[in-house]
Amino acid sequence: MFNTIFKTRNIFFIFMSMMLLLIAGCASKPIKSTPLNQNMIRQLQQQPLSSRLPVPVQGVSRKQLNDTWGAARSQGRSHEGIDIMAEKGTKVYSTTDGLVASLKGNNLGGTVIWIIGPSGSWHYYAHLSKHKRGLNEGDYIRKGDLIGYVGNTGNARSTAPHLHYGIYLSGKGRGATNPYPYLK
Numbered sequence: 001m002f003n004t005i006f007k008t009r010n011i012f013f014i015f016m017s018m019m020l021l022l023i024a025g026c027a028s029k030p031i032k033s034t035p036l037n038q039n040m041i042r043q044l045q046q047q048p049l050s051s052r053l054p055v056p057v058q059g060v061s062r063k064q065l066n067d068t069w070g071a072a073r074s075q076g077r078s079h080e081g082i083d084i085m086a087e088k089g090t091k092v093y094s095t096t097d098g099l100v101a102s103l104k105g106n107n108l109g110g111t112v113i114w115i116i117g118p119s120g121s122w123h124y125y126a127h128l129s130k131h132k133r134g135l136n137e138g139d140y141i142r143k144g145d146l147i148g149y150v151g152n153t154g155n156a157r158s159t160a161p162h163l164h165y166g167i168y169l170s171g172k173g174r175g176a177t178n179p180y181p182y183l184k
Contacts, residue, residue, distance in 0.1 A: 036116070036138055040099055047118035049096070049169075053182045054143065056125065057084045057150060057163050058091040062184055069178040074155070080176040081124065081166030082183070088129055088161040090150040093143075095123060095165075095182075100139045100147075101172065103131055109164065110153025114172060115141065122173075124166035127156040 055062060064085075071079040096117035105111050109126030113135075117123050129151025141147065152161045167182065169175040 036099055036101060037140075040140060041116060041120075044098060044116060044118055045120040047097075049117065049119040049121050051182065053095040053179075054093070055084065055183055056093050056095050056165055057086045058093065060084055060086055065180065065183055067178070067180040069180055080168075081126075081164050082178075082180050084150075084163045084165060085160060086150045086162065088149075088151055090161075091146055092125055092128065092148045092150060092163055094141050094145050094147050096121070096143050098123065098141060100135060100137050100141060103135065103137055106154065108155050110156065111148070111151060112154075113147055115147075119169070120171075122168040122171060124164070124168065124173075126164035126166070127151055127153050127162060129153065129161070 055065065065082065068079050068082045073079055094115060096115065098115040098117035100113065101116045101122070102112070102114040109124070111126075111128040111130060113125040113128065113131060115123045115125070125148060127150075128148040131148045132146050135147060150161050150163050152159055156162065156164070165179050165183075167177050167179045169177050
């Protein structure tokens with residue numbers, strides 16, 4: 001009799017545990033992934049990329065920029081962008097119209113934003129302290145819109161706050177080109 005009660009009790013606890021897991025799974029919000037608007041991407045691809053873009057960091061003039069393109073980096077890498085020095089929390093603006101393609105951080109860039117811009121260009125904003133509140137993947141933004149704030153996240157934790165800005169002409173992370181001439 002004791003074994004029957006013990007088995008019944010175990011079955012009851014297993015059943016209740018499974019029910020709680022099922023209820024918890026139904027009550028949680030699904031992970032939202034916004035698909036990018038393909039029509040908008042086609043429209044952006046048809047627009048030319050300007051040869052002169054605005055400096056993306058508030059209060060930084062063109063004269064203050066230093067060309068850090070190609071500088072040596074750890075593990076034999078070379079720098080695929082330029083660093084724009086500014087105080088932590090300084091506003092960062094989009095250099096182009098475009099679609100927010102990704103807000104997923106990474107080890108090197110820390111808190112980052114990828115924007116698909118004119119001519120299918122990809123614009124990379126890295127080491128941000130944070131994104132603009134309410135900014136989401138799939139959002140359409142205009143040149144000059146606030147997108148984030150200067151920081152030193154990722155592999156820049158031991159350096160002064162700055163924005164790493166990169167331009168890629170052949171897709172996300174492909175076809176790196178020096179952004180300095182575009183901003184100078």
